[in-house]
Amino acid sequence: MPYFVLVVIRSLPGLSGIYISCLFSGSLSTLSSGINALAANTVEDILGDCIKNSKVISQTLAVTFSVFSYGIVAIGLAFAMRSMPGSLIQGAISGSHCIYLVDDSKITDIRGRNRLN
Numbered sequence: 786m787p788y789f790v791l792v793v794i795r796s797l798p799g800l801s802g803i804y805i806s807c808l809f810s811g812s813l814s815t816l817s818s819g820i821n822a823l824a825a826n827t828v829e830d831i832l833g834d835c836i837k838n839s840k841v842i843s844q845t846l847a848v849t850f851s852v853f854s855y856g857i858v859a860i861g862l863a864f865a866m867r868s869m870p871g872s873l874i875q876g877a878i879s880g881s882h883c884i885y886l887v888d889d890s891k892i893t894d895i896r897g898r899n900r901l902n
Contacts, residue, residue: 823855824848828847
């Protein structure tokens with residue numbers, strides 16, 4: 786991608802900036818929709834019975850607080866990942882091992898049978 790921006794688009798003034806801004810816009814849009822989906826599911830599934838009979842403004846505040854909380858968690862995880870040694874692949878493997886420690890009933894073979902039984 787840097788090659789494309791520096792070599793191909795270099796002759797067209799301003800287009801490299803528009804290209805980079807489009808990339809950032811797409812990534813931020815994806816991130817914000819994911820965080821909003823997490824917050825909506827949290828409020829609907831976990832807090833649903835508690836705030837079902839409350840006013841709309843309190844429901845909106847609950848969703849807003851959830852979005853803010855998930856955003857802070859995402860930023861914290863990004864800073865924590867920056868200081869971890871190793872590559873992204875090693876982090877993914879470590880994460881899958883942590884999931885196995887929490888719930889090993891989901892480990893299946895190719896045919897869908899539980900490997901541990």
